[in-house]
Amino acid sequence: EEIIVGPSIDLSDYTDSDGICIGDFIFQSEDGRCRLSIEQDTLCLDKYGEPLLELTMIAPEEQPAPPEDYGIIGLVYDLGPDGATFHPAITIILGYDDSLLPGGVGEDDLVIAERYEPGGEWVILEDSTVDSVTNTISASLSHFSAFAVLVPASPAPAPSPGPEVLAVTDLVITPREADTGEEITISVL
Numbered sequence: 001e002e003i004i005v006g007p008s009i010d011l012s013d014y015t016d017s018d019g020i021c022i023g024d025f026i027f028q029s030e031d032g033r034c035r036l037s038i039e040q041d042t043l044c045l046d047k048y049g050e051p052l053l054e055l056t057m058i059a060p061e062e063q064p065a066p067p068e069d070y071g072i073i074g075l076v077y078d079l080g081p082d083g084a085t086f087h088p089a090i091t092i093i094l095g096y097d098d099s100l101l102p103g104g105v106g107e108d109d110l111v112i113a114e115r116y117e118p119g120g121e122w123v124i125l126e127d128s129t130v131d132s133v134t135n136t137i138s139a140s141l142s143h144f145s146a147f148a149v150l151v152p153a154s155p156a157p158a159p160s161p162g163p164e165v166l167a168v169t170d171l172v173i174t175p176r177e178a179d180t181g182e183e184i185t186i187s188v189l
Contacts, residue, residue, distance in 0.1 A: 112124075
């Protein structure tokens, strides 16, 4: 796989006249934290259904706010052009710094989300897969938008048991001692 680094790529060397990729390649952001893995025979079209001529990957200076109850780890990457589609889906791979995780939140809690304009609504990509060895998270995408790694703002607190939750009375264990394999009976109210 060839790796192309930059804010944009001219697709004329990587696709045929119908917009079909002629080989596998990776398009990577200049900071190395965002990669698009595109496989041979992927159909790349613009919003008009014409062959896609270029790809862009920009981390806007003014980063959008995360959705409620989430934080963003790293940067938001705006992929373009708007309306670009891919069949089959391509893979986005975003890197993250695990030292930025809030206390009590694990790497498996991370997700990739896309931000829709004009309303700015965030939608979590359900097939996000975390690789804690390489500190990356990947997901499939069939169109472009803005994407980021989201982390829950804090873990959900565990319910604290109170006396009203469970009251155990009349505990009976028969027999009180047993050998391995011997049957015992436990009853409780």
